[in-house]
Amino acid sequence: MFSIGEFAGLGRVSVRMLRHYDAIGLLRPAHVDPHSGYRFYTAAQLRLLNRVTALKDLGFSLQQVQTLIDEKVETAELRGMLRLRRAELASRMRQDTARLAQVDARLRMIESEGHMDTGDVVLKSIAAMRVVQLSGTAAGYDHPTSITENLSPLYPRLMELMERHGIAMTGAPIAWYEPAPSEPGDETIAVHAAFPIGEAEVGPDTGLEVVTLPPVEQAATALHHGSMAEAFRTGHKIATWIDDNGHRAVEPGFAREVYLDCPPDDFDKWVTEIQVPVTG
Amino acid sequence: MFSIGEFAGLGRVSVRMLRHYDAIGLLRPAHVDPHSGYRFYTAAQLRLLNRVTALKDLGFSLQQVQTLIDEKVETAELRGMLRLRRAELASRMRQDTARLAQVDARLRMIESEGHMDTGDVVLKSIAAMRVVQLSGTAAGYDHPTSITENLSPLYPRLMELMERHGIAMTGAPIAWYEPAPSEPGDETIAVHAAFPIGEAEVGPDTGLEVVTLPPVEQAATALHHGSMAEAFRTGHKIATWIDDNGHRAVEPGFAREVYLDCPPDDFDKWVTEIQVPVTG
């Protein structure tokens, strides 16, 4: 018979935890003095305690440990739990690897440039979105003016058409691009001006395209502050970030732009989110 | 201006969390309607939110994020934080790797044997311990009877000496071994029978050796239930476990045995903890 302190020392567990295990019924003392309330444990219980710590060290929660220990789990079920645990661990390690890579990237940045980027680039997932849109073409990603020229005029028309047909927008305007070569080597791209519309009905002869933009599991995104003529800066920042963090952009650029704030009279105050789908 | 719901959608954060960030002062809404209490956020704040999520994704706590964001941290300090974070991450990954290895070992065990060892082997650390002891020699690890024969008689003598000199034991009896070859190739070992004595004073001419057993950072330990004649079973189990989990025993065996429960009349009820120091 050991007192709780001795037993805790033997099992390298804190007294607090032994009391907790008692409270949740995971490991009850072999004997409790009815007068003093003192807990007493036997040497044989050390085996149980060891099992608990072993299972806990595997990363199981106390709940799971309890299940594993006192409801004699079927082999198949046990295998299932282990597999699950394995998967959880593996996933967490993947995550940590990514974190580590990012921390390292930032450390490198500090060492080489003396300061750290404030972390404007963020990985996020993007849900599928039903939109109405109008489309045009532009000369290529390398021709920002061509993009602006061909994209901008679409919005007034789009808004007019939506209003005329009583379609309400449910979110900020979106632009997206895709390659549309008319012949190999051509860099022509299609530009789309879109508004999310939720589940709203759209008649067939409105002159509007109805499209559901696919969800994106991972996109590197950053806010662009200022005129879209300067968007390439933010685009470059994202590209660098993607590289530094060991991701890969999903080419060819299905990048999207979300116009979060676009005061018509002051282009320098625009706020746009640029989203670049990535893998890895 | 976005409502909290819109802003949450944009930042891929839950509404709950935005309110929390407000509460802890990490990210206050740009405007709060004094009448309704509604929170409103600007597009520009999305940048701040992004910074928060980016830092959080690096694994920083909200506290740390707050420090990083609003108390413009010195470069040196920032580097320190990143290094620390890096170390934490690395250490957690090491731990997870070990966990994963153990989970895998158990899965293999299940696949090949149809059941799982109940996890009696546990890794623990052992604190340094001051003991009094008597010593002898035995023919070698492969001669259990020789060990028993040479070790057992030491205990009665030890206890008698301790009693005579008024030295109180502060814990269970311990046996430990070390190689003591009289010539190369010889497998003779020294056997020690010891009792922990805490800080108690021991006079010089008691016939007792006073030794401080060194702490062990990691030992694979298991409980042995039953006669010490059968201890090799448990020893074997530990050895197998050490192997399966990618550790290495610190040779030559500085293994210790702690006699937790030893009813003198029933050897089959003995409970002994066997401790094998390991690395890795």
Place this chain on the structure above:
DNA sequence: CCTTGACTCTGACACAGTGTCAGGGCCGAG
């Protein structure tokens, strides 16, 4: 037998980050 110091008891609060629920305003569309 009494004191003293080491242990133990219970019950509570704390941490971090997030979900969820209840009970009640607010607002825009019909």
Place this chain on the structure above:
DNA sequence: CTCGGCCCTGACACTGTGTCAGAGTCAAGG
């Protein structure tokens, strides 16, 4: 005016562990 969808506050929950306060217990030594 009502209804549905947001939004508000405040609260409780989870996990695992530390720590603290106030009180009881026990063994050893005077």
